[in-house]
Amino acid sequence: MKQHDILALAAHPDDTELSCAGTLAKLVQQGHSVAIADLTQGEMGSRGTPELRLKEAEEASKILGVSRYNLGLPDTLLTNTRELQLEIIKAVRAIKPTICFINAPNDRHPDHGNAHKLSLDALFYSGLVKIETVLNGEKQLPHRPQHIFYYMQDTPFEPDIVFDISETMHLKEQAILAFGTQFNVDDSAEGPKTYISDKKFFEMIKSRGRIYGQLIGVQYGEPFKYHGGPIPMGNFNTFFENQRLR
Secondary structure, eight states: OOOOSEEEEESSTTHHHHHHHHHHHHHHHTTOOEEEEESSOOTTSSSSOHHHHHHHHHHHHHHHTOEEEEOOOOTTOOOOOHHHHHHHHHHHHHHOOSEEEEOOSSOSSHHHHHHHHHHHHHHHHTTOTTSOOEETTEEOOOOOOSEEEEEOOSSOOOOSEEEEOTTTHHHHHHHHHTOTTTSSOOSBTTBOOOTTTSHHHHHHHHHHHHHHHHHTTSSOEEEEEESSSSOOOSOOHHHHHOOOOO
16 A cells, blocks of 8 residues: 555445545546545445456546555444454555545445444544554554545435536546446346446436536536534635636
């Protein structure tokens, strides 16, 4: 693992593609280094295999221009224990992100809410000097990201910000479809038709992007909640740089 400006944590491979891929791709285009750390291999999913999903995640990462890691935690068993926290802490201390994106606090899939709490606690504990970790034989220094955002998954919430992804929506779509065992497919050898494999689900993701884009006066947007209180600001540059189509 190497240092990156931004880290997106996800319970499963494809969580970030569905929820914040347009944002991650745009941040890459703006010159930031971005990494995704999938907590599990999605091995309990109804379709595909862990090996296939890792290959799909690698292809999606190439499309978005991000680095990717898999922490190998157990799918459907993301309990908030010190053992699992330590695996995330090691990754955070190695990557040293300024900004983190994490799973939604409440969602249809129990893993998403569980990953949210697990990730949030691990991100805090990563800054405690008395929690010691060793990676590749070297003792790690504490590190805590400055800003944490929750990305929206299946269950909507009232966002604190909506990020303009009009220029990268096509990359988000391509990255989602890189998970060929999971999305926009019918019954096949990879497994049965599911809630997320239905083509209507893919259309919903595209429509959600249009809805949140319309709310901020652009073509496509991705919604986020900010963790820890009001969003800190030192200038109004973003309001001069972004024009609403109103």
